[in-house]
Amino acid sequence: MTSEPHRPRRSVLYVPASNDKALAKIAALACDAVIIDLEDAVAPADKVAAREKLAGIFASRPKRRCEMIVRVNALSSEWGNDDLLAAAKFEPDGILLSKVATPRDILEVGDVLDDNFAPDSVKLWAMIETPKAMLNIGAIAELGRDPASRLNCFVAGTNDLVMETGILATPDRRYLVPWLMQMVLAARAGGIDMLDGVSNDFRDPDAFARECTEAAAMGFDGKTLIHPAQVDAANHAFAPAPEALAEARAVKDAFALPENAGKGVIALDGRMVERLHLAQAEKLLAKAAAIGA
Numbered sequence: 160m161t162s163e164p165h166r167p168r169r170s171v172l173y174v175p176a177s178n179d180k181a182l183a184k185i186a187a188l189a190c191d192a193v194i195i196d197l198e199d200a201v202a203p204a205d206k207v208a209a210r211e212k213l214a215g216i217f218a219s220r221p222k223r224r225c226e227m228i229v230r231v232n233a234l235s236s237e238w239g240n241d242d243l244l245a246a247a248k249f250e251p252d253g254i255l256l257s258k259v260a261t262p263r264d265i266l267e268v269g270d271v272l273d274d275n276f277a278p279d280s281v282k283l284w285a286m287i288e289t290p291k292a293m294l295n296i297g298a299i300a301e302l303g304r305d306p307a308s309r310l311n312c313f314v315a316g317t318n319d320l321v322m323e324t325g326i327l328a329t330p331d332r333r334y335l336v337p338w339l340m341q342m343v344l345a346a347r348a349g350g351i352d353m354l355d356g357v358s359n360d361f362r363d364p365d366a367f368a369r370e371c372t373e374a375a376a377m378g379f380d381g382k383t384l385i386h387p388a389q390v391d392a393a394n395h396a397f398a399p400a401p402e403a404l405a406e407a408r409a410v411k412d413a414f415a416l417p418e419n420a421g422k423g424v425i426a427l428d429g430r431m432v433e434r435l436h437l438a439q440a441e442k443l444l445a446k447a448a449a450i451g452a
């Protein structure tokens with residue numbers, strides 16, 4: 160299931176469902192989406208109470224455009240199934256499944272949803288955060304091509320991947336990058352969106368801005384965030400740059416000239432430009448329009 164065209168997902172903020180102060184902030188934040196977290200941000204003793212807050216959270220959905228996602232506990236846990244059914248009732252824009260390992264994990268959740276909710280209702284997002292998910296990523300992503308699977312977006316879970324694999328977490332993420340690039344490739348093959356993992360060090364804005372710039376260059380659609388202070392930098396890094404927009408407009412204008420009608424390839428300012436570049440330019444302009452809308 161390809162994500163809604165040009166829906167911006169530059170900044171996607173985790174908000175613990177158990178944290179009233181943080182929940183109260185959502186309406187005032189400029190993030191493109193929030194993930195109401197029932198999983199790692201909520202202590203086991205608070206899990207049930209956090210789930211019961213969903214009704215109030217969805218009753219006060221922000222009026223502005225902001226996707227509302229719920230992250231549920233792993234289906235193998237004692238909370239997973241109840242989380243899933245409780246979350247789906249509020250028709251969130253997506254349900255984020257934690258600790259996904261195989262395509263079957265997505266298909267089983269799809270079956271539970273199909274038994275209880277309309278086929279075109281809730282979409283599924285999947286955390287890619289286990290070694291097994293990395294080994295199965297192509298097959299999991301492939302589900303994105305089948306609308307019945309509801310799969311819509313991958314989210315990198317870099318903290319879990321670091322923990323599970325024992326790699327060293329370095330500021331330049333050098334040991335994670337190969338897996339992150341594999342995630343981007345798989346998401347593109349499946350026609351779904353791909354969000355980068357979180358940056359834990361929310362008091363270092365320079366390091367965060369660098370990580371966002373790098374993630375945008377790696378092809379991610381946006382970044383998952385843990386703190387409101389990270390929203391603006393992510394919105395900036397994942398929006399098309401003014402120079403890229405100027406170039407996109409030039410490509411579009413050039414192909415619109417009568418002398419270029421029907422041509423597959425043209426020269427523009429000393430560079431070869433093909434129709435695939437026109438398609439790329441149009442996509443970028445549409446993305447900018449969606450962000451500006």
Ligand SMILES: CC(C)(COP(=O)(O)OP(=O)(O)OC[C@H]1O[C@@H](n2cnc3c(N)ncnc32)[C@H](O)[C@@H]1OP(=O)(O)O)[C@@H](O)C(=O)NCCC(=O)NCCSC(=O)C[C@H](O)C(=O)O
Pocket residue numbers: 172173174175180181182184185196199200286288315316317318319320356357361384385386387
């Ligand atoms: C990391 C935090 C625990 C820091 O909290 P705190 O020390 O309270 O921060 P501040 O005092 O600077 O907060 C300032 C105000 O902003 C509000 N706030 C803070 N965080 C959020 C948020 N995420 N959403 C909305 N609002 C937020 C505070 O309430 C303060 O408000 P006020 O007092 O009224 O001024 C905290 O930021 C936090 O809990 N962040 C989210 C953590 C989380 O969700 N973690 C789980 C997801 S990450 C993950 O699991 C990754 C993945 O699975 C993997 O494997 O990698």
Ligand SMILES: [Mg+2]
Pocket residue numbers: 199286288316318319
């Ligand atoms: Mg995790």
